[in-house]
Amino acid sequence: MSVILGSFLVSEYAAVAVFLLVGTGIVLFTFGLAKVIRPSNPTPIKLETYECGETPYGTAEIQYNVRFYIYALLFVIFDVEAIFLFPWALVYRSLGLFAFVEMFIFIAMLVFGLFYAWKKGVLKWV
């Protein structure tokens, strides 16, 4: 298996793995330590959800405004557009003006879409 998989230690992603492990470990350690050494003396007021000093009411599971969804959809479109920028940026220097013009057309096409959304009043919060 180790033959077909990329070598782990030489990969820069070994640092990502260490980062994930240390990051998770620190959180678990500090919260675990706090749980061990703190006195536990709960009262109903202490157990209330902290909401920036306001008294919380209702449940957290409410129906959110459906208006958010169109922003999510727009985000998905431009997210997919951003994907194509990565391989382009890697070879941009070697391909020069031609690659620049191609990406310009690509992005201009989506700027039209953004203009359409703007004109339709999608970006406005009514």
Add this chain to the structure above:
Amino acid sequence: MTDAFLTNLAFYVISFCVIAGGIFVVSSRNLFHSAVFLVFTLFSVAGIFVMLSAYLLAAIQVLVYVGAVAMLMIFGVMLTTQLSNVRIRYMNEQVWPALLICAGFLALLVYGLTDTPFATGNVAAPVEGAKAIGTLLMTKYVLPFEMVSVLLLAALVGAIVIAKKD
């Protein structure tokens, strides 16, 4: 602690995360928890891509699946009335047909995996994969590349037309 051992360890840990996350997605009784575990599972799949030296694919997995698709699902749960409160039943009423389909799919996978001649030699991973994709997109496949933007534009306009009826 050799390199091969660490590579294998990383592979098994990531695979465990994918499978455990997937099981939580289908067995959680809260739809919102399912959606969050789906994010975890999709992120772990990106780890598998990294181990296969498919770095661009890993980046796409994180950006599109973890960033966009999972977010759409969480939005879908949060925007639906009373859906996040519902304790869903996760027992299927049609256990036998489901089992039959699963067994058939498993047999297909096993058949495909045993039948495929996998390269087991010391195959060098294509390190410059993303660069090669970039060059191909800019030269040989320039028309499909520009068509993608037209497709995205159509999706954008379509989404707006459907979402804004007025």
